[in-house]
Amino acid sequence: xxxxxxPQGIRLRAPALVMRLARLGALQPSRLSFDRQLLxxxxxxxxxxxxxxxxxxxxxxxxxxxTVSTGARRYALFAVADGGPRSGFALxxxxxxxxxxxxxxxxxxxxxxxxxxxxxxxLTHATHEGALxxxxxxxxxxxxxxxxxxxxxxxxLRAAPVLASGKMGTADRDLIADRAELHAPFQAExxxxxxxxRFAQDLVEHLALGLGGAQATRLTASAARSxxxxxxxxxxxxxxxxxxxxxxxxxxxxxxxxxARVSALDRLRTDDWDHVRDLLVGLxxxxxxAERGTALRADLxxxxxxxxxxxxxxxPWGWLMEWAAxxxxxxxxxxxxxxxxxxxxxxxDGLAHCMSDTLDxxxxxxxxxxxxxxxxxxxxxxxxxxxxxxxEEAMTALAWSSARGGGDPTLGPRHRPGxxxxxxxxxxxxxxxxxxxxxxxxxxxLGLFPDEMPVAQMLLxxxxxxxxxxxxxxxxxxxxxxxxxxxxxxxLRPADLMRATLAFxxxxxxGATGDLRARLFAGxxxxxxxxxxx
Amino acid sequence: MTDTLSFGxxxxxxRRAARGAGxxxxxxxEAGRAVRILCAADxxxxxxxxxxxxxxxxxxxxxxxPQRLQDRVWSAPGxxxxxxxxxxxxxxxxxxxxxxGVGLVGVTVPALILPFAADVARIVQGPVTLSWHSGILxxxxxxxxxxxxxxxxxxxxxxxxxxxxxxPGMPPAPPQTRARPDPEAWAALVAxxxxxxxxxxxxxxxxxxx
Numbered sequence: 160x161x162x163x164x165x166p167q168g169i170r171l172r173a174p175a176l177v178m179r180l181a182r183l184g185a186l187q188p189s190r191l192s193f194d195r196q197l198l199x200x201x202x203x204x205x206x207x208x209x210x211x212x213x214x215x216x217x218x219x220x221x222x223x224x225x226t227v228s229t230g231a232r233r234y235a236l237f238a239v240a241d242g243g244p245r246s247g248f249a250l251x252x253x254x255x256x257x258x259x260x261x262x263x264x265x266x267x268x269x270x271x272x273x274x275x276x277x278x279x280x281x282l283t284h285a286t287h288e289g290a291l292x293x294x295x296x297x298x299x300x301x302x303x304x305x306x307x308x309x310x311x312x313x314x315x316l317r318a319a320p321v322l323a324s325g326k327m328g329t330a331d332r333d334l335i336a337d338r339a340e341l342h343a344p345f346q347a348e349x350x351x352x353x354x355x356x357r358f359a360q361d362l363v364e365h366l367a368l369g370l371g372g373a374q375a376t377r378l379t380a381s382a383a384r385s386x387x388x389x390x391x392x393x394x395x396x397x398x399x400x401x402x403x404x405x406x407x408x409x410x411x412x413x414x415x416x417x418x419a420r421v422s423a424l425d426r427l428r429t430d431d432w433d434h435v436r437d438l439l440v441g442l443x444x445x446x447x448x449a450e451r452g453t454a455l456r457a458d459l460x461x462x463x464x465x466x467x468x469x470x471x472x473x474x475p476w477g478w479l480m481e482w483a484a485x486x487x488x489x490x491x492x493x494x495x496x497x498x499x500x501x502x503x504x505x506x507x508d509g510l511a512h513c514m515s516d517t518l519d520x521x522x523x524x525x526x527x528x529x530x531x532x533x534x535x536x537x538x539x540x541x542x543x544x545x546x547x548x549x550x551e552e553a554m555t556a557l558a559w560s561s562a563r564g565g566g567d568p569t570l571g572p573r574h575r576p577g578x579x580x581x582x583x584x585x586x587x588x589x590x591x592x593x594x595x596x597x598x599x600x601x602x603x604x605l606g607l608f609p610d611e612m613p614v615a616q617m618l619l620x621x622x623x624x625x626x627x628x629x630x631x632x633x634x635x636x637x638x639x640x641x642x643x644x645x646x647x648x649x650x651l652r653p654a655d656l657m658r659a660t661l662a663f664x665x666x667x668x669x670g671a672t673g674d675l676r677a678r679l680f681a682g683x684x685x686x687x688x689x690x691x692x693x
Numbered sequence: 694m695t696d697t698l699s700f701g702x703x704x705x706x707x708r709r710a711a712r713g714a715g716x717x718x719x720x721x722x723e724a725g726r727a728v729r730i731l732c733a734a735d736x737x738x739x740x741x742x743x744x745x746x747x748x749x750x751x752x753x754x755x756x757x758x759p760q761r762l763q764d765r766v767w768s769a770p771g772x773x774x775x776x777x778x779x780x781x782x783x784x785x786x787x788x789x790x791x792x793x794g795v796g797l798v799g800v801t802v803p804a805l806i807l808p809f810a811a812d813v814a815r816i817v818q819g820p821v822t823l824s825w826h827s828g829i830l831x832x833x834x835x836x837x838x839x840x841x842x843x844x845x846x847x848x849x850x851x852x853x854x855x856x857x858x859x860x861p862g863m864p865p866a867p868p869q870t871r872a873r874p875d876p877e878a879w880a881a882l883v884a885x886x887x888x889x890x891x892x893x894x895x896x897x898x899x900x901x902x903x
Contacts, residue, residue, distance in 0.1 A: 328702065330699065525788065526785025526786050563887075614785075619762060622719055622778065625722075
């Protein structure tokens with residue numbers, strides 16, 4: 160039965176199509192991305208932001224506090240700068256007291272950051288983006304506005320990964336997840352980054368005033384808006400969709416539902432069509448991936464040509480998506496899918512409420528399911544992998560592990576004593592991210608037991624298959640939980656996983672170097688105009 | 694170590710320590726989650742896990758497993774039941790738990806079976822009762838209670854248990870916000886967890902596909 164107000168004939172794309180890495184790596188931010196959810200809430204609830212403390216000397220050494228009032232609660236960004244390119248940040252739950260600030264100053268400026276307390280929700284560090292920072296500082300000190308082209312692709316600060324949800328002693332997610340403003344994923348982390356963007360602007364203007372004196376100027380509102388905040392990410396972000404299958408399912412499911420709703424619309428305004436076409440023309444390149452960047456540009460050009468002919472068919476967006484599926488690569492298809500949601504906030508924004516989930520921790524295996532049923536569940540998700548030859552070295556060429564002294568997982572070649580084909584040794588280092596391999600192992604093991612036997616008995620004897628069984632059961636009710644690619648294959652591009660997560664965070668201008676760098680909040684309202692609707 | 698830790702930190706370390714002690718990740722995940730639940734109920738789950746992992750080193754995990762789920766009394770060939778292996782099995786069959794319950798012979802570090810008993814209560818959406826020679830504890834579907842009986846069980850090194858559906862189902866304990874593990878136990882877990890960290894730059898020796 161169709162819900163009132165929704166278009167009829169909604170059909171979601173198949174998980175086997177959507178959950179391929181090449182496609183996930185091509186996802187673009189959309190109005191369901193978590194940065195947009197935060198900005199919409201800020202505007203709707205008229206949050207206010209005040210710079211309540213600014214205690215930095217002429218060299219830029221000192222601290223500042225930005226207080227956010229949501230109406231019901233207060234949060235505060237504590238920022239501390241060392242007078243050089245480095246600064247540290249913590250998002251406080253409430254307004255920090257004098258003792259808190261003294262503690263945070265010490266903790267955030269240490270080379271090895273100190274642990275925080277349950278009064279803090281997030282912490283991170285940032286460094287100046289050297290070339291752009293120097294350019295903006297010099298321009299403002301001289302009383303002129305910086306080059307707008309450079310601003311529109313840059314950021315003044317680049318943040319290290321934001322640590323939260325209990326990491327480094329911060330408050331656990333459970334303590335705050337019930338709050339409406341933090342219920343959606345990564346809201347505290349994104350609020351931190353959004354406030355850091357404001358701090359970056361204030362700091363560069365403060366230093367410019369010291370350098371230029373009376374002739375110095377400030378960034379115009381439009382220049383400040385175009386600046387993003389840089390974010391460096393590691394493989395933690397790549398592992399996130401793998402370690403949170405239920406949550407990732409909700410993200411993809413909400414997006415797919417939104418795409419299907421818009422595709423099913425049988426009426427649209429020409430203005431909306433033109434708006435989407437204009438937005439697509441403005442979509443950027445894929446820095447650091449020349450091959451895919453070229454492919455995307457070519458796709459966008461073909462898309463623009465087709466859209467120039469105007470809406471076609473009884474369901475124009477659906478027609479266009481079908482045309483794109485045959486004519487464009489995943490990059491063009493996903494760019495269209497994300498962008499065509501833009502005019503339809505009333506139709507899709509409500510889906511944002513469905514993008515949180517706690518089952519990743521709470522789901523318990525149903526051991527009463529039969530061995531035969533479990534084999535069928537694994538076959539349904541990973542059937543493509545069951546017939547593959549897993550003795551081929553390339554199939555298990557890589558391994559995820561954690562290195563001493565490093566926070567992010569690492570991905571490297573698998574060690575094979577005695578050279579190729581000699582077989583691997585067992586060790587405690589490999590992280591359990593080889594989901595497909597483990598599903599194949601479990602499927603094979605299940606084959607040694609009677610079909611009608613409860614799987615609990617098999618697990619009693621072989622507990623090393625619990626994760627694979629659990630994931631298969633989850634995939635039974637969460638169709639977009641599993642990625643349909645081998646995550647230890649020689650050809651794996653972990654950047655695809657990171658790009659997928661970043662797209663949901665709202666990251667743009669993503670480039671791949673040693674780590675992955677993205678910009679957030681580029682073009683978004685600044686703290687001064689938080690009430691402005693985006 | 695600072696005074697208090699987040700539950701996330703506790704779970705992460707417990708999970709790694711269990712893996713470092715030789716459990717597969719699948720059981721290490723269960724151990725980490727159990728420790729977190731205990732800490733949230735104001736029980737030092739880190740102490741319990743450190744004790745269990747020391748015990749496993751001596752007895753070998755594989756010998757601490759119930760043999761047949763159909764039995765009314767579960768026992769292990771090695772004489773002591775591992776609370777993680779036993780607890781996961783109980784949780785797996787929660788929907789088919791016999792009305793008169795299951796006897797568990799010689800559960801070592803029985804505190805660690807409490808989170809799984811709470812899982813059973815949640816899955817069946819009704820209370821379950823855990824009894825042993827010197828105590829009884831009824832757990833409701835909303836989580837572990839705070840009771841004298843539970844405190845006594847936490848002090849017990851090894852005991853026979855009986856779990857059955859029903860009972861008054863005590864209300865859950867007010868949730869804690871931080872963990873305060875015993876420093877010695879924490880240090881033991883840190884040492885075990887370090888075994889899971891690969892030396893930087895080296896290729897990773899790993900499990901075969903099998």
